[in-house]
Amino acid sequence: MLLLAYCAGLRRSEVARLDLGDVDLQGGTITIRQTKFYKTRILPLPDTVMAELRAYIDVRRRAGAPQDPRSGLFWHEQRSGRYTKQAVAWLLVDVIRRAG
Numbered sequence: 551m552l553l554l555a556y557c558a559g560l561r562r563s564e565v566a567r568l569d570l571g572d573v574d575l576q577g578g579t580i581t582i583r584q585t586k587f588y589k590t591r592i593l594p595l596p597d598t599v600m601a602e603l604r605a606y607i608d609v610r611r612r613a614g615a616p617q618d619p620r621s622g623l624f625w626h627e628q629r630s631g632r633y634t635k636q637a638v639a640w641l642l643v644d645v646i647r648r649a650g
Contacts, residue, residue, distance in 0.1 A: 551624050551638065554580075557595065557596060558580065558593050558599075564582050565633075566635040566638045567584055568580065569619060569622060570619050570621050573603055578594055578597070579593060579594050581593075613625075615631070616631065
């Protein structure tokens with residue numbers, strides 16, 4: 551989540567709204583929907599970020615996460631399975647603090 555947010559310059563709300571179907575593993579892009587001013591943009595990602603996304607999506611699949619393209623990309627087992635923008639902010643701040 552941190553790598554994607556940093557490398558793509560995503561806002562916390564954009565990270566929270568990402569769906570599994572927004573990742574194009576073949577094309578090396580992600581689609582950001584409902585951005586500021588309700589625009590949609592397609593962002594190319596570096597190969598290193600795509601490799602991490604592929605690994606994450608594989609682990610996510612093996613953990614039993616929904617495979618519906620409309621399910622949240624960043625998944626957890628509680629409630630709707632999708633992180634809120636507040637949870638995304640908390641997680642990112644926590645990781646950054648731990649890293650010093």
